[in-house]
Amino acid sequence: xxxxxxxxxxxxxxxxxxxxxxxxxxxxxxxxxxxxxxxxxxxxxxxxxxxxxxxxxxxxxxxxxxxxxxxxxxxxxxxxxxxxxxxxxxxxxxxxxxxxxxxxxxxxxxxxxxxxxxxxxxxxxxxxxxxxxxxxxxxxxxxxxxxxxxxxxxxxxxxxxxxxxxxxxxxxxxxxxxxxxxxxxxxxxxxxxxxxxxxxxxxxxxxxxxxxxxxxxxxxxxxxxxxxxxxxxxxxxxxxxxxxxxxxxxxxxxxxxxxxxxxxxxxxxxxxxxxxxxxxxxxxxxxxxxxxxxxxxxxxxxxxxxxxxxxxxxxxxxxxxxxxxxxxxxxxxxxxxxxxxxxxxxxxxxxxxxxxxxxxxxxxxxxxxxxxxxxxxxxxxxxxxxxxxxxxxxxxxxxxxxxxxxxxxxxxxxxxxxxxxxxxxxxxxxxxxxxxxxxxxxxxxxxxxxxxxxxxxxxxxxxxxxxxxxx
Ligand SMILES: Cc1cc2nc3c(=O)[nH]c(=O)nc-3n(C[C@H](O)[C@H](O)[C@H](O)COP(=O)(O)OP(=O)(O)OC[C@H]3O[C@@H](n4cnc5c(N)ncnc54)[C@H](O)[C@@H]3O)c2cc1C
Numbered sequence: 001x002x003x004x005x006x007x008x009x010x011x012x013x014x015x016x017x018x019x020x021x022x023x024x025x026x027x028x029x030x031x032x033x034x035x036x037x038x039x040x041x042x043x044x045x046x047x048x049x050x051x052x053x054x055x056x057x058x059x060x061x062x063x064x065x066x067x068x069x070x071x072x073x074x075x076x077x078x079x080x081x082x083x084x085x086x087x088x089x090x091x092x093x094x095x096x097x098x099x100x101x102x103x104x105x106x107x108x109x110x111x112x113x114x115x116x117x118x119x120x121x122x123x124x125x126x127x128x129x130x131x132x133x134x135x136x137x138x139x140x141x142x143x144x145x146x147x148x149x150x151x152x153x154x155x156x157x158x159x160x161x162x163x164x165x166x167x168x169x170x171x172x173x174x175x176x177x178x179x180x181x182x183x184x185x186x187x188x189x190x191x192x193x194x195x196x197x198x199x200x201x202x203x204x205x206x207x208x209x210x211x212x213x214x215x216x217x218x219x220x221x222x223x224x225x226x227x228x229x230x231x232x233x234x235x236x237x238x239x240x241x242x243x244x245x246x247x248x249x250x251x252x253x254x255x256x257x258x259x260x261x262x263x264x265x266x267x268x269x270x271x272x273x274x275x276x277x278x279x280x281x282x283x284x285x286x287x288x289x290x291x292x293x294x295x296x297x298x299x300x301x302x303x304x305x306x307x308x309x310x311x312x313x314x315x316x317x318x319x320x321x322x323x324x325x326x327x328x329x330x331x332x333x334x335x336x337x338x339x340x341x342x343x344x345x346x347x348x349x350x351x352x353x354x355x356x357x358x359x360x361x362x363x364x365x366x367x368x369x370x371x372x373x374x375x376x377x378x379x380x381x382x383x384x385x386x387x388x389x390x391x392x393x394x395x396x397x398x399x400x401x402x403x404x405x406x407x408x409x410x411x412x413x414x415x416x417x418x419x420x421x422x423x424x425x426x427x428x429x430x431x432x433x434x435x436x437x438x439x440x441x442x443x444x445x446x447x448x449x450x451x452x453x454x455x456x457x458x459x460x461x462x463x464x465x466x467x468x469x470x471x
Pocket of ligand 1: 021
């Protein structure tokens with residue numbers, strides 16, 4: 001057994017460089033700094049990534065992720081920062097169809113598949129023709145169900161194309177960024193196959209599923225976790241830089257040499273101040289262990305020189321507009337928000353943030369909305385215009401923008417995507433060949449804070465073991 005003092009010395013002398021300051025990078029930095037390793041993190045934009053707070057109008061709000069799925073890893077992090085008691089359930093989970101005349105989507109525990117084809121929300125969206133076709137599901141032989149793999153095919157076969165296209169596709173596209181045919185049932189809805197075999201029909205099976213508990217937000221925003229992590233890393237002696245992009249990583253002997261481009265900021269701007277304080281104005285840094293915690297594209301750029309063939313990129317570009325809006329009612333007249341009815345709509349979804357999380361402190365007369373626009377090509381002013389038009393059409397004609405922020409994210413593929421597991425296994429196998437390098441983040445862990453945090457903690461544990469016990 002090594003002496004504790006030897007371990008402390010070994011930890012201190014071990015340098016870890018982390019590229020990317022989203023939740024994945026922050027977790028790895030924290031876990032490594034905890035045992036005394038010398039940790040430096042570079043973030044190309046603002047620390048927090050998709051788990052970051054910003055102020056819009058009078059309100060401090062999450063710019064992207066606003067709901068937390070709990071698992072042991074997330075619970076551990078919340079506990080470490082005394083935040084467990086600050087989880088708040090969403091006030092509403094209802095969703096509407098974003099179209100000329102918005103319609104309420106039926107409540108469903110299974111991505112929009114209705115348990116009752118005769119529910120009024122179902123008839124108003126798919127009409128009586130669609131309803132009778134959906135009802136055939138109850139009459140079809142049980143044996144045609146089998147152990148279905150692909151959600152779209154199952155729904156079309158059992159309940160008809162209208163249920164698939166008008167009720168299920170809006171959910172899968174908005175929540176998973178997938179067409180129903182690309183959704184693996186056992187990952188997205190692990191209970192469904194068993195339930196439908198028991199019930200003998202798809203709608204009957206959906207009826208056996210429990211309505212999931214409402215999503216949980218964090219009082220003050222999920223972004224508080226990233227802010228707390230950053231502060232704790234600093235307390236533990238680690239260094240975190242904003243606006244510092246790692247442009248290349250070269251392995252020389254036992255070390256990685258990184259080239260870093262700091263932001264093109266005027267002296268005195270926060271990014272520049274931060275960079276100079278921490279000495280990140282240097283364009284080169286050397287670390288023993290490299291952790292790439294960036295989004296998929298950033299990771300590919302750094303890995304290109306080291307890994308020959310990775311499967312093609314699967315991330316989705318999203319432009320996300322957060323708006324403080326005046327002239328709309330504070331009540332949740334469209335539940336938590338609306339999902340686009342069509343796959344090629346200019347606006348993919350509208351989230352009424354202050355209706356979903358009503359205890360958020362906010363300026364009076366201001367409602368907060370988050371609007372997701374597919375792609376990165378729309379200019380900021382056009383994106384704001386498209387967002388307020390969608391809000392005005394769905395809520396109130398005289399809705400007006402009081403303030404807005406536009407962010408562009410590269411959203412990772414969901415774990416429920418067909419082929420995801422094989423793809424990630426191939427990526428991980430290629431990267432495992434590179435010594436002293438690990439990759440974390442949503443593009444390998446699957447999209448979602450819970451997935452990313454669990455994977456980052458596990459990876460950090462491996463790094464610590466290797467560094468301290470050389471095994
Ligand atoms: C609009 C939206 C809503 C979401 N809602 C939810 C939700 O409610 N619940 C949930 O669980 N999940 C949600 N997610 C998903 C979740 O936020 C992400 O899966 C997770 O936060 C990803 O964390 P990450 O650290 O892997 O990536 P990121 O947060 O993207 O962090 C990666 C960072 O790496 C930086 N980077 C890239 N290249 C370089 C480089 N060369 N040098 C330095 N830095 C670099 C980037 O600037 C970025 O900040 C949402 C995502 C979006 C976009």
